[in-house]
Amino acid sequence: MMEKRYMGRCASPGLALGPLVSFAPEAHTRIASGAVEIETEALREALAIARADLRKLVNRSTCETAEILGFQIALLEDDVLAEPAFLAVTEGRAAHDAWRAAMDAEIAGYESSDDEYFRARAADLRDIRDRVLANLSGSLAVADIPPGAVVAAVDLAPSRFLGIDWSQGGGLVLTAGSATSHVAMLARSRGVPAVVGLGADLSELAGPALVDAHRGVVIVDPGPAARAQFEIDARDASATRALADAAALRPAVTSDGTPIRVMLNIADPDELTGLDPAICDGIGLVRTELLFHGRHGLPDEEHQYAVYRRIAEWAKDRPVTIRTLDAGGDKPIPGLTVAGESNPFLGVRGIRLSFARPDVFRVQLRALARAAVHGDVKIMLPMVTLPRELAAARAMVDEEIASLASRDIPSRRPSLGIMVEVPAAAIAADQFDADFFSIGSNDLTQYVAAAGRDIDAVADLADAVAPAMLRLLRYVVDAARKQNIEVSLCGDAGGDPRAIPLLLASGLRTLSMAPALVGGAKLALAAVDLRLLPEPARWPR
Amino acid sequence: MSEKSLTGSALLVNDVGLHARPSVKLTQLAKRFGARIEFARDAAGPWVDAKSPVKVMRFKAAKGETLHFRANGPDAAVALAAILALIEGGFATDGEASSQHSGT
Numbered sequence: 001m002m003e004k005r006y007m008g009r010c011a012s013p014g015l016a017l018g019p020l021v022s023f024a025p026e027a028h029t030r031i032a033s034g035a036v037e038i039e040t041e042a043l044r045e046a047l048a049i050a051r052a053d054l055r056k057l058v059n060r061s062t063c064e065t066a067e068i069l070g071f072q073i074a075l076l077e078d079d080v081l082a083e084p085a086f087l088a089v090t091e092g093r094a095a096h097d098a099w100r101a102a103m104d105a106e107i108a109g110y111e112s113s114d115d116e117y118f119r120a121r122a123a124d125l126r127d128i129r130d131r132v133l134a135n136l137s138g139s140l141a142v143a144d145i146p147p148g149a150v151v152a153a154v155d156l157a158p159s160r161f162l163g164i165d166w167s168q169g170g171g172l173v174l175t176a177g178s179a180t181s182h183v184a185m186l187a188r189s190r191g192v193p194a195v196v197g198l199g200a201d202l203s204e205l206a207g208p209a210l211v212d213a214h215r216g217v218v219i220v221d222p223g224p225a226a227r228a229q230f231e232i233d234a235r236d237a238s239a240t241r242a243l244a245d246a247a248a249l250r251p252a253v254t255s256d257g258t259p260i261r262v263m264l265n266i267a268d269p270d271e272l273t274g275l276d277p278a279i280c281d282g283i284g285l286v287r288t289e290l291l292f293h294g295r296h297g298l299p300d301e302e303h304q305y306a307v308y309r310r311i312a313e314w315a316k317d318r319p320v321t322i323r324t325l326d327a328g329g330d331k332p333i334p335g336l337t338v339a340g341e342s343n344p345f346l347g348v349r350g351i352r353l354s355f356a357r358p359d360v361f362r363v364q365l366r367a368l369a370r371a372a373v374h375g376d377v378k379i380m381l382p383m384v385t386l387p388r389e390l391a392a393a394r395a396m397v398d399e400e401i402a403s404l405a406s407r408d409i410p411s412r413r414p415s416l417g418i419m420v421e422v423p424a425a426a427i428a429a430d431q432f433d434a435d436f437f438s439i440g441s442n443d444l445t446q447y448v449a450a451a452g453r454d455i456d457a458v459a460d461l462a463d464a465v466a467p468a469m470l471r472l473l474r475y476v477v478d479a480a481r482k483q484n485i486e487v488s489l490c491g492d493a494g495g496d497p498r499a500i501p502l503l504l505a506s507g508l509r510t511l512s513m514a515p516a517l518v519g520g521a522k523l524a525l526a527a528v529d530l531r532l533l534p535e536p537a538r539w540p541r
Numbered sequence: 542m543s544e545k546s547l548t549g550s551a552l553l554v555n556d557v558g559l560h561a562r563p564s565v566k567l568t569q570l571a572k573r574f575g576a577r578i579e580f581a582r583d584a585a586g587p588w589v590d591a592k593s594p595v596k597v598m599r600f601k602a603a604k605g606e607t608l609h610f611r612a613n614g615p616d617a618a619v620a621l622a623a624i625l626a627l628i629e630g631g632f633a634t635d636g637e638a639s640s641q642h643s644g645t
Contacts, residue, residue: 071561300555300562
C-alpha cells in the first residue's frame, strides 16, 4: 500500500489514528421496486427511522440543538408533510423520487418567503429530506459508524456530527467545509480533531488514516515512519496538555506578586462543558456570530436569552462580557450582511450593521438585558468608531429595557462597553464614556498596520506588539485609568506567551483568551517580573 | 361546519411571527384539546388546521398580523382561551408559562 498525503485546513486541533469511514448521505443508489405497496412501505419505514433517530439525538443535545431537532420532529410527525409523497407513490412514482419532489416543493415555499427567519428554516427541511433519503437508499447511518473512526465526508450537518459516538476518539475529515462552520465549532468544543477543505475526492479516502489536524495533514495508509512520528507527536501533545492543564488552575500572578485577571474568549456555550470556572476570572469575550450563522438562521429572543443565561449561570458571579453581533468583514451572514462590498473590512460590519438592522439588534439587546438577571452580564459593542455610536446604542438599550419592563418581563441593565479595535476609537479613547474598554488587538492591528489578517503575504506586517501598537495600547490603558474605566485585551495576543510580557509592560492587567490557552498564559505570566520590564512605549515628545 | 364555532382573534406580538418555535408551541397546545381548532388571516377564512406544524409554517404569519381563530368541540371554549393567551403573551417566556394554559 502506498502512503498518500493530503493537505487541508485545521478546523479543530488534535491527533487521530483510525480507519477511514466515508459518510455520503447524498449517495442515492436506490432502485425502485416498481410496486406501489413496496414503495409505500419503504417510505413509511424511512420516515419512522428518521423520527426515531431524531428523538434519540434530542436526548443527548444541548438545549439549542434540541430545539432545532424538536422542530424537525414536529414536522416529521405531521402526516401533512409526506402526504404529497405518498400520493405520488400511489400514482406509480418511486419512493425516493416522490419524497424528494415533495420536500423540494415544501422547501421552495420557505425559500420564497420575504421573511429571513422563514427562509432560514429551509436548511432544517433539507436536513429532513436528506435524512429520509439516506434511510431509503440504505446508505450508512451515523449510528453505524464505529467509535474511534476517522469520519470522511464532503460536509457534515451538525445533527449528524452529534449522532456520531466520539467517546473513543476519532477524527473528522471534510473535503469541503469551513473552519468557521457550525460543525467545526462543535468539533473544537468536543475536542474532535478536524481537517476541512481537504484536496481529495471522497472515494480516495479509505483505509487506515492518520490525522494531524494542527498541521492540516491527513495521511492515508501511513507507513512505519509516519506512524512512528505520530507516536512521538501524540506523546508530546499529551505531555504538553498535562502541563498546561495543571497550570490552568493556578492563580494568575506575576513573579513579583501582581495578580493578573485571566478571562476566556468563547463562541459557543458548548465550549464551557467540562470546563472548571475556577481557571478564569470571568468571560472576557463571548462571540455571538455562531448563533446567527448558517443553517438555522437568525436566532430569536428566546433562543438567545437561553444561550446567554446558560453562560451567565456557568460563570456564577464572574463577569460575562457578551459582544453584540460582529457580522460583516470576514464573517458574512446570508440575508443580514451587505453583499458585494468592495472592501468588507472597511464597510458595514459590527455596530454599523447593527444600526443598519435595528430589528435584529434590538432582539439581541433584549435577550442580553434579560440574561443579566442571572449573572454579571456586560454588553460589548464591536467596531465603534465615534462616541455618538455608543450614545445611540445606549439609548436603544434603555428603550428595550423599558419595553421589557412594560410587559413585566424581568431584566437588568447590563454595563455597556466598547471594543477598541478601530484606530479612531483607540486614538480618541479619552472621548468615550463607556463602562469598559476591551482592546480587540486582532482588528486594531490589521487596521493600524494596513495589513489584512486574511492575506498571508502581509501577515508579518500585522504584528500586535509592534512599537506603533504598544504606544497605542499604552495610551488606551492610560486614558481608561484616568476615567476609571476598566480595560482589558481580548485579541489573540492576549493568550500568546511571547506577547504577554509586552502587554503587561503597556499597563494591561486583564487578558482574555481561548480556554485552551489559559494554562500556557499563566505559565508565561508567572515568569514575568514587572519591576524588571522595560519602560513602557510612549509617544515620543 | 354545521355546529356553531367559537371564534376569537389575537395579535401576533412576538418578534419573529409564527416561525419554528412558536409554531411548535401553538400546535402542541392545540393538540391537547379534542376540539377542532383552525385559524385564518381573515375572519371569513380560508382556515388552516392549528394542529399541523407543516401547515402552520406554510402559513408564514409575521409579527403584527391579527390571527382569527375558530374552535369546534366540547372543549372549544377552554382551547380557544388558552390559544389566544399563548399568542397574546408572545408565546410566553419559557416552557412553564405555556404549560400552565393546559391546566385550565
